Amino acid sequence: xxxxxxxLALALAALPLAAAVxxxxxxxTATAEAAASTPTVVLVHGAWADGSSWSxxxxxxxxxxxxxxxxxxxxxxxxxxxxxxxxxxADATGPxxxxxxxxxxxxxTEAGTDPKVKALVYVAAFANKEGQTGGDLxxxxxxxxxxxxxxxxxxxxxxxxxxxxxxxFAPDLTREEARTLFVTQGPLAASTFGDKVTVPAWRxxxxxxxxxxxxxxxxxxxxxxxxxxxxxxxTVLQSGHxxxxxxxxxxxxxxxxxxxxxxxxx
Numbered sequence: 001x002x003x004x005x006x007x008l009a010l011a012l013a014a015l016p017l018a019a020a021v022x023x024x025x026x027x028x029t030a031t032a033e034a035a036a037s038t039p040t041v042v043l044v045h046g047a048w049a050d051g052s053s054w055s056x057x058x059x060x061x062x063x064x065x066x067x068x069x070x071x072x073x074x075x076x077x078x079x080x081x082x083x084x085x086x087x088x089x090a091d092a093t094g095p096x097x098x099x100x101x102x103x104x105x106x107x108x109t110e111a112g113t114d115p116k117v118k119a120l121v122y123v124a125a126f127a128n129k130e131g132q133t134g135g136d137l138x139x140x141x142x143x144x145x146x147x148x149x150x151x152x153x154x155x156x157x158x159x160x161x162x163x164x165x166x167x168x169f170a171p172d173l174t175r176e177e178a179r180t181l182f183v184t185q186g187p188l189a190a191s192t193f194g195d196k197v198t199v200p201a202w203r204x205x206x207x208x209x210x211x212x213x214x215x216x217x218x219x220x221x222x223x224x225x226x227x228x229x230x231x232x233x234x235t236v237l238q239s240g241h242x243x244x245x246x247x248x249x250x251x252x253x254x255x256x257x258x259x260x261x262x263x264x265x266x
Contacts, residue, residue: 039118039262040067040092041255044085044111046102046125047075047188047244048160048169049181056248057255066259071104075186078106078195085111092116097258098201100125101244103188103216105226106134109125112201118265119258120205122249124212124241128197128234132223135193137226141219144168146241157187168216172246181242190226207232208258210243210251217241233257 041061043054051070061068071088073081085107095118100108105125126137138147147162160169165182173181178195209227213220213236213257227234235254239247 010092014238017020036172037083037094037263038067039095039097039259040069041097041099041220041259042069042071042088042092043101044081044098044107045073045186046100046104046105047158047192048165048185049102050184050186052121052140053181053242054244057244057252060248060252061255066256073104073107073186075103075188075192077189077192078110081107082111084111086114088236089114089116095119095262097262099123099254099255101128101225102241103134103192106192106195106197106247109200109202110197112205113199117201117205118262120202120207121210121258122226122230122232123244123256124215124218124223124239125209125226127202127207127209127217128232129229130198131196133194133196137222138193138218141222144216144219146217152190153187156190158190159187168241170242170245171216172214173242177245178261202230202232206258208254209234210254211236212239212241212243213237214239217239 040172045051045053058068069092070090071085073084096116098108098112099121101123102125105122105127108120109128112232126134136224146164146168149161149168151159151161162182166175166178170178170181207230209232211223237247237250238242244251
């Protein structure tokens with residue numbers, strides 16, 4: 001009897017340990033799978049701005065438990081900005097909702113062919129066709145006021161003047177906020193207006209578009225036309241160019257909708 005009970009006792013004693021290991025492993029696997037399937041939002045800023053232009057949208061997304069990554073564009077060429085975006089995409093786990101404001105619409109149009117990207121969100125942004133430049137888009141519509149307040153530094157880069165920031169770039173922000181944007185703006189290489197998109201991601205990736213109806217930088221009719229061209233789900237805000245700062249809740253809500261749509265497809 002003793003020889004029979006000893007192996008049985010040892011087996012019973014080992015049960016809690018044996019049960020604990022699979023349970024822990026299962027929990028870790030479930031966590032990893034959840035992280036891999038939860039969409040990450042990657043935010044790309046436009047010309048005459050930097051990553052801080054998303055500062056009011058980011059905490060709103062994070063409060064909903066959404067992982068957010070930001071791109072700091074060098075604004076030196078389409079190629080350079082796409083490469084900067086791709087480096088951030090490489091850090092993202094799971095599917096990505098790629099969001100671009102203004103010039104960054106061209107950037108996400110080119111970079112959005114990355115297989116991780118499952119949705120595109122354009123915020124008062126360019127959305128080029130094959131072989132189309134930003135200059136082509138701008139030239140096809142009536143000139144906006146901001147094009148008259150550009151300062152050429154003589155070294156191949158363009159900036160907005162302080163008054164241009166106040167009157168045209170951020171007219172629905174406080175004067176103090178607009179003056180801060182003037183100081184922190186990223187200069188845009190003039191050559192970017194000649195850079196061509198090769199394969200537009202919006203041809204195959206579901207898209208959302210936020211139109212700024214009172215935009216004084218990009219012609220609002222261009223924004224409406226681009227949204228229609230992409231068959232994007234469109235939201236129109238009574239906003240100037242930087243709706244991400246003047247209407248952050250509305251912009252965040254559109255991004256959240258794209259995140260939910262991607263999550264639902266998993």
